[in-house]
Structure formats: C-alpha cells, structure tokens
Amino acid sequence: GAGVSQSPRYKVAKRGQDVALRCDPISGHVSLFWYQQALGQGPEFLTYFQNEAQLDKSGLPSDRFFAERPEGSVSTLKIQRTQQEDSAVYLCASSLSGTSVNEQFFGPGTRLTVL
Amino acid sequence: GIQVEQSPPDLILQEGANSTLRCNFSDSVNNLQWFHQNPWGQLINLFYIPSGTKQNGRLSATTVATERYSLLYISSSQTTDSGVYFCAVVRRYSTLTFGKGTMLLVSP
Numbered sequence: 513g514a515g516v517s518q519s520p521r522y523k524v525a526k527r528g529q530d531v532a533l534r535c536d537p538i539s540g541h542v543s544l545f546w547y548q549q550a551l552g553q554g555p556e557f558l559t560y561f562q563n564e565a566q567l568d569k570s571g572l573p574s575d576r577f578f579a580e581r582p583e584g585s586v587s588t589l590k591i592q593r594t595q596q597e598d599s600a601v602y603l604c605a606s607s608l609s610g611t612s613v614n615e616q617f618f619g620p621g622t623r624l625t626v627l
Numbered sequence: 628g629i630q631v632e633q634s635p636p637d638l639i640l641q642e643g644a645n646s647t648l649r650c651n652f653s654d655s656v657n658n659l660q661w662f663h664q665n666p667w668g669q670l671i672n673l674f675y676i677p678s679g680t681k682q683n684g685r686l687s688a689t690t691v692a693t694e695r696y697s698l699l700y701i702s703s704s705q706t707t708d709s710g711v712y713f714c715a716v717v718r719r720y721s722t723l724t725f726g727k728g729t730m731l732l733v734s735p
Contacts, residue, residue: 543721554713554725613658618670
C-alpha cells in the first residue's frame with residue numbers, strides 16, 4: 513500500500529479483556545516497529561522486527577504484551593488481560609531495510625482505551 | 628540510554644511569524660528525524676537529517692552532529708502548522724528515541 517495502515521483505529525476494552533492490534537507496513541519494508549504513546553508524551557519503543565525475526569522486545573512493559581510478524585509482513589500486537597495503564601495510542605512504523613540509517617514511516621495509530 | 632531534549636515545550640505564534648525549535652541529544656546518533664503530529668495523531672515525516680541542512684518549502688532543518696543538536700525552522704507560520712513537533716534519534720539498532728515534543732499553536 514501507499515503507507516502504513518493500522519486497524520482498528522479505536523478500541524475500547526473492558527479491564528481483563530484481550531486485544532489484538534494489526535499493522536500493515538509499507539510493501540517491501542523489511543523493518544517494523546511498535547511504539548506506545550501515552551497522552552502528552554512522545555512515543556516510546558516497544559519492539560522491533562526485521563522480516564519475521566523479533567530482534568528487540570526490550571520495550572514491552574510486561575509479559576502480557578506479545579508481538580508477532582509470522583510472514584515478515586503484517587504484524588499483530590496482542591495485549592492479554594488489559595489493564596487501565598495500557599490505555600494509550602499504539603503506533604506502528606516501518607522502514608525499508610534493517611540498518612539504523614533508514615527513515616521510519618508511521619501509521620495513524622490505534623487508540624486503546626481500557627475501562 | 629540516549630537522552631533527547633526539546634525546547635521550548637510550548638510555543639504560541641501569530642500567523643505569519645517565524646520560529647525555531649531545538650533538539651539536543653546526549654550521544655552520537657546514526658539517524659535523526661523531525662515529525663509533525665497533527666491534531667488527529669498522525670506522525671508526519673518532515674525531515675530525515677542525521678547531519679547537514681535541508682529545506683522543504685517554509686520549513687528547514689539543520690543538524691550539527693558534532694555538537695549534538697538539531698534545529699527546525701518554521702517561517703511564515705500558518706494555522707495548519709499547529710500541532711506537536713517531535714525530534715527522534717537512532718542510537719542503536721533502528722529504534723527511535725523521541726523527545727517530549729514542542730506544542731505549537733498558531734493563531735490567526
């Protein structure tokens with residue numbers, strides 16, 4: 513596609529529910545990133561894929577967070593047993609290659625509200 | 628980890644005014660990007676500028692990598708320039724570290 517797309521754009525979950533957030537990167541982009549943006553803050557890194565390999569998951573806040581990219585394209589971020597502190601905007605980004613010098617392009621984000 | 632500081636935190640301008648936003652970072656970087664986050668939350672790429680100077684219309688940016696800072700210039704500001712401006716850097720792998728942003732409000 514022309515840009516990074518994410519779905520759903522908005523998600524309301526009751527505390528304790530599981531949610532799954534989807535990211536479609538720019539076609540052909542090797543690297544895919546997930547970031548979390550709390551209200552009034554800058555985005556913070558969660559996890560990074562190069563093709564289907566998850567090279568860095570150091571930013572995932574707890575073991576309730578899980579991400580996958582099984583075929584090296586679409587990625588899913590799953591949050592189990594959601595808590596109120598998980599409420600945030602989840603942003604996905606992709607870049608052309610796996611080097612550190614490539615420009616990253618962001619999707620519109622998924623706004624998650626946990627009640 | 629690397630620290631990214633942006634200033635000023637907030638800025639209010641009259642339409643037509645010029646402004647300079649600053650980004651300081653605490654270590655050498657492989658990549659630096661400026662973004663504009665519009666009121667709908669979309670991060671729009673403004674510049675990819677690990678060093679040097681670039682211009683795009685009314686916007687320009689300069690990064691002095693040896694002194695660990697970058698500047699974003701906005702000239703003849705318009706109300707559509709309102710939003711949050713983020714600086715973000717890459718230190719290791721490809722993960723971006725963002726500053727807290729500068730919130731810009733341009734009034735008519």
